[in-house]
Amino acid sequence: MALDLKPLADRVIVLPAAAEEKTKSGIIIPDTAKxxxxxxxxxxxxxxxxxxxxxxxxxxxxxxxxxxYGKYAGTEISLDGADYLIMRESDILAVL
Incomplete structure (x- = not known):
């Protein structure tokens, strides 16, 4: 994915994974509870x-x-219809 946004210094731009729509048992999660x-x-x-x-x-x-990354890490931005997070590298907890 090519992004026209270049982070400065030790910052990274992350595309968050989609929020879970259902629980493992099949219960649909409403938007307010995600x-x-x-x-x-x-x-x-x-x-x-x-x-x-x-x-x-x-x-x-x-x-x-x-x-x-932490639950409240980063700053949310929208660019070209997608939501991203800009955060410092130190806000990243682990690489999978």
């Missing part, structure tokens, strides 16, 4: 962060990584 997703796919990565010594520390993430 949990905010906490996993997604990295679609863009910044260059990295400048350390206190002035050295560029490259990001450990790459485009296409499936990641887990």
């Amino acid at each position: 949990e905010k997703p906490q996993r997604g796919e990295v679609v863009a990565v910044g260059e990295g962060k400048i350390s206190d010594q002035g050295v560029l520390v490259k990001s450990q993430l790459k485009v296409g990584d499936q990641v887990l």
Whole structure:
């Protein structure tokens, strides 16, 4: 997926996974009760962060990584009809 948005420094852009529509037992979840997703796919990565010594520390993430992040991490944006999250690399908890 080509994205015309380039994050700065140690920020990444994540496409959140779709919220669950049903429980495992088949009960349909209404929109008001859906949990905010906490996993997604990295679609863009910044260059990295400048350390206190002035050295560029490259990001450990790459485009296409499936990641887990905190429930309230990042800033939501809409671009070309899709919703994305912009967050710092440190807000990413794990790579799947």
